[in-house]
Amino acid sequence: MKKASIGLTLFLIVVVAGALFLINNNSNDSLVGNTVDSVSGQVKTISVSGENFKFVVDGEDNPTIYAREGDRVVIEFKSTAGLHDFVVDELDVSTKRVGSGESTSVEFVADKAGTFSYYCSVGDHRAKGMEGKFIIE
Template sequence: MLLVGIIVAVLIIGAVVVLGMGASNTADSVAEKTENTVAPIATTQSETMDEAAPENVIEVEGGSFYFKPNEIRVKAGETVTIKLNSADMMHDFVIDELDVRTEIVQGGSSGSVTFTPTEPGEYEFYCSVSNHRAQGMVGTLIVEEYTLVE
């Protein structure tokens, strides 16, 4: 999405420079008009990137009726990728309240799911394979308030 915005900005800058030049072809005129046009766009892009929450990749091991770690903390509004590494048998990673679910992962393999929690709170995650949840394969995702550091 950012790439599309940059391409559109470059096209607009090009049109402004070409139309603004008119009949003038001097190097000084071109440099001056280009410099004045580009600076505000660079500032806007920088501000947008600073305000965006970073992506967070969290590796979780799923084994015989456990998750490691079994408590995960993230910020509201932060894009999170859970990478589930299955240590021994089929497992998955599910959070019902956030509609989050990996595919079922075979032992020795991994799978992932990416999501952005928006509401602070505590959410249970679990393995939905067979009776793994009943045998204790559960954990807690804690979503904390996101604060922008200036």
């Protein structure tokens, strides 16, 4: 009886921790997107997926991604099909290359204003369409 209740308690802890994790993930998702009215210095998490041959953010193909100068930006990058990465030369940003179903992330400070390009550096993916604008205001 006692063993059973310890087991039940552990089970509940795992369930609650899992639920909290999911809730956290969802609240991160609400920061995703092209909000331009962000406050400088905040953490901006952007979920980007790569496929053959485009990037998708919030259901939009190769959207312009905005950040404020001073923002800490987290790019959560996932490949839904094919081998891809996410690169912004001017910001020294590049993820490792990930294959179908894999994900990775890169974090950096948007420390200079300007209009830059993000792209995939694998093969000729950039020329095939894996490119978009990254604007820091």
